Amino acid sequence: MPEEALFVMSGFSDDSFRLPSFYKFKPFYTLQPVQATREKQLKLWRDLIISYHRHHGQYRMADPLSWPLFHNKEIDRHLGAEGIRAVVDSLLETGLAEWEDPTDESSSGALLIMLKSSDALAQEVYEWATRENLIGNVATIYEVLEGDECSDSPFKGLDVSVLKKALAVLQTSGRCLVLQGSSDLETGIKFV
Secondary structure, X not given: OOOEEEEOOOOOOOOOEEEEHHHHOHHHHOOOOOHXXXXXXXXXXXXXXXXXXXXXXXXEEOOHHHOHHHEEOOOOXXXXXXHHHHHHHHHHHOOOEEEOXXXXXXXXOOEEEOOOOHHHHHHHHHHHHHHOOOOOOXXXXXXHHHOHHHOOOOOOOOOHHHXXXXXXXXXXXOOEEEEOOOOOOOOEEEEO
């Protein structure tokens, strides 16, 4: 098992987050020129980002250029703008992130961190709706995220914007209709 560093980031959570040993590896902060090595490097960054956001229950990277883990003060290294763009592109290409505002695809726009792809989440939501006998019925986004029926579901407490991406997948595939409510939480979902 690789040695891990204990790292606590103030302002994010009282919980500690264990960083993998490669986080102290200086070349990790330089975009690697050999394609096979770069692909491994990008996978490590993706895994770190997903693990960090899952640990803290966060679904947004407000500004990728200033995300704290791209800078390791302990070894005085940071991932440059080109490297950050490569990591963000890698997250987008693998479906692990989407721009919160699809019209703002700048490196300073907010990313939704998906933790899993919208397709995978859509499948989980639909399977839950099937188990809960909601096919043909309407549930609100609030009921899906916070209702008693989903107390042990993998999407309980999920960010509304992330759920809406999954619902868009379900709507496109004809498995639900989204019925706009007066607020996001009051928006209805008719599962078909």
